Amino acid sequence: MFNAFFKLGGFFKRYKKSQFLAIFFLLISYFVTFSKPYLIGRISDSIVTGNYDLKELYQLLGIFGVLIFLTYFINVGWSFNLFKNIYLISRDTRNSLMKKYLAQFPEFFERNSTGSLMGKATNDVEAMSGIVGYGVMLIFDAIIYPILLIIVMFVISWELTLFSLLAFPPFVYVLYKTDIKMDEKFRRLQESFDRMNDITLESISSIKVIRSFNVEKVFKGRFKDHIINNRDADMDKNSVLLRYMPYSNVFNTVLMTLTIIGGVYLINKGKMTLGSLITFTMYMGNLSWPAFGLSDLLAMGREGGTSIRxxxxxxxxxxxxxxxxxxxxxxxxxxxxxxxxxxxYPTSDRIILEDINLGFHKGETVILVGKTGSGKTTLLKQLLRLYDKNSGEFLINDIPIENYQRKSLIDKVAYVPQENYLFSKSVKDNIKLFRDFSEEEIEKAILLSDFKKDIDNFPKGLETMTGEKGVALSGGQRQRIALSRALIKESEILILDDVFSAVDTKTEENIIRNLEAERKGKTNIFATHRLSVIKPKDYVVVLEDGKIEAQGTHDEVYELSSWYKEQYDIQMMEVEND
Structure with missing residues (x-):
């Protein structure tokens, strides 16, 4: 249970000032809490015996009133400083997680689902931050406070204290058993939450497909199953805590019963006054919150420990x-x-690329073609060094790619993947991608991607909102925004992965012509199914099941590859018919 607090030692050190102030005010609040029953006991004894000075009685009542007044400000002092840390830790941890996420490569995301990563940045962070805030208060309220309280009670009557605390050993035993059960319960609950996140994101992202195929009921059923699993895990966890709560009530009742029985006995023996018993009983009543606080501390320690892991x-x-x-x-x-x-790929046993031997130079345009699944996209990704190599060599300037600083490599590359992601921002913001480009540079990129005519028809031009993931735009418009985003960078290497699939033939011709004129002397590497983009001087690579079937100029490959010859003839015939 306490491992979670030790693991967060760095946060305690980072926010030690507010932690110190919180603990300082918390200890003062304990002093005030202890003082009020003591004053009530003295007043009671004075009234019962009849030996009281009216002036002294008013002084005691005045002190009592001042303590009540100060309680408000003291509570504000510890709660403000303590719970402020919750927000600070949540902020810092989420920033650290996002920094970690952004530094990762595809293998990381293959091993960690989006729902799981979201769960860690939301639920788990909240559980962690709660330990440093609410958890610290519970440590003092459920452990330090009752210890101090028992010491004060011991001073009043050690006999009554020992007699009243006979109920503690069985209570501690039940607490220990409950603590052991909670760890597995919280792990199961958080895993079910991750799965629920996954199905939610999947359903929302694929809503068009779901509705197009009329499978809403299937997805509703899947979501319902995950909701039920999450509910069952939550109820399983709560069932343990709920069984503990009645036991806490019984424990408090037994304590009060033992206190009254023992107190009456000691009064009859002349070892205790009525006022002392009232004070002692109030102290004993104050043990009820620590008993409940222990259950919260138990739950928070286990939940926080699971979240921290x-x-x-x-x-x-x-x-x-x-x-x-x-x-x-x-x-x-x-x-x-x-x-x-x-x-x-690291998570697969299937070889995607095999015995690739290929060379090209700056200023060339390399066109990768082949059937779907032949390895074109995977070969393009090797230029981005998204994965470490398996075998063989990939050299840039005769130096292995792994010897380069990756940032310097990516700075030289502009990449447009098959699946173009657009942010819920304006067209301009999606092209700039939060980078600093001038209006002239944006305009130039738009012209190169033959997107100007579309923007002129948008109601707000460049300020038109694209909608979530570009839902307000056509496939061709999304592709050209992604292309503009890459071209504005003016990189030495341009990598395009099937970016002409959703544009018409005329637009495709305009883009190819613009790229030929603009990117002379720079390296271009395209993967495509549309062979009409290939020019006589381009270097064509035909891939078949991860191997190079043929490579060379268009004329050379046309003679070497029967697949290429067949596809090219069919596509040219379609163009002529159009």
Whole structure:
């Protein structure tokens, strides 16, 4: 239970000022809490015996009133400083998680679902931050406070204290057993929450497909199953806590009963006054909150401990791609060469690329073609170093790609993937992608991607909102925004992965013509199914099941590859018919 608090030691040190103030005010509040029953006991004894001075009685009542007044400000002092840490820790932890997420590569996201990552950044962070805020208060209220209270009670009557606390051993035993059960309950609950997150995100993201195929009932059923699993896990966890709560009530009742029985006995023996018994009984009544607080501390410690382990798994994750010591800075990419290069994804046993031997130079345009699943996209990704190599070599300027500083490599590359992600921002913001570009640079990129005519028809031009993931735009418009986003960078290397699939033939011709004129002397690498983009001087690579079937100029590949010849003839016939 306390491991969670020890693991968050760094946060306690970071916010030690507010923690110190919170604990300081908390201890003062205990002093005030202890003082009020003591004053009531003295007043009671004075009234019962009849030996009281009216002036002294008014003084005691005045002190009592002042203590009540001060209680408000003292409580504000500890609660403000203590709970402020919750928001600070949530902020810092979420920033650290986002920084970690943004530094990761595809393998990380293959191993961690989006729902799981969201759960760690929301529920788990809240559970962690609660330990440093509410959890600290519980440690003092459920452990330190009752210890101090018992010491004060011991001073009043050690005999009554020992007699009243006979109920403690069975209570501590039940608490220990409950604590052991909670860890597995919270782990199961958080995993069910992750799965519920996944199905929610999946359903919302694919709503068009779901409705198009009329399978709403299927997804409703799937979601219902996950909701039920989450409910069952939550109820399973709460069933343990709820069984503890009645036991806490019984414990408090037994304590009060033992106190009254023992107190009456001691009064009859002349070892205790009525006022002392009233004070003692009030102190004993104050033990009721620590008894309930222990259940909260138990739950928070287990939930927080589970959450900390889940967040630690992310924060301690070793990056899949790490720069070598003293990496080379890529300044001018002149040549590219694959030698006996093979690759498979880390989470798969299937070889995607096998014995790739391919070379090209700066200023060339390389066109990758082949059937769906032939390995075109995977080959393009090797230029981005999203994964470490498996075997063989990939050299840039005769230096292995892994010897370069990855940032310097990415700075030289503009990449447009098959699946274009648009943010829920304006067209302009999606092209700029939160980078600093002038209006002239934006206009130039739009012209190169033949997107000007579309923007002129938008109601607000560049300020038109794209909707979530570009839902307000057509597929071709989304592709050209993504293309503009890449072209505005004016990179040495341009990588396009099937970016013409949703545009018409005329638009495609305009874009190709613009790229030919603008990117002379720069390296272009395209993957496409539309062979009409290929020009006589382009270097064509035909992939078949992860292997290079043929490579060379269009005329050379046309003679070498029967698949290429067949596809090219069919597509040219379709163009003529159009």
């Amino acid at each position: 889940r967040v630690e798994e992310i924060m301690n994750y070793k990056e899949d791609i790490v720069d070598v010591e003293n990496p080379v800075i890529l300044e001018y990419p002149e040549s590219f060469k694959f030698t006996d290069y093979s690759f498979k």
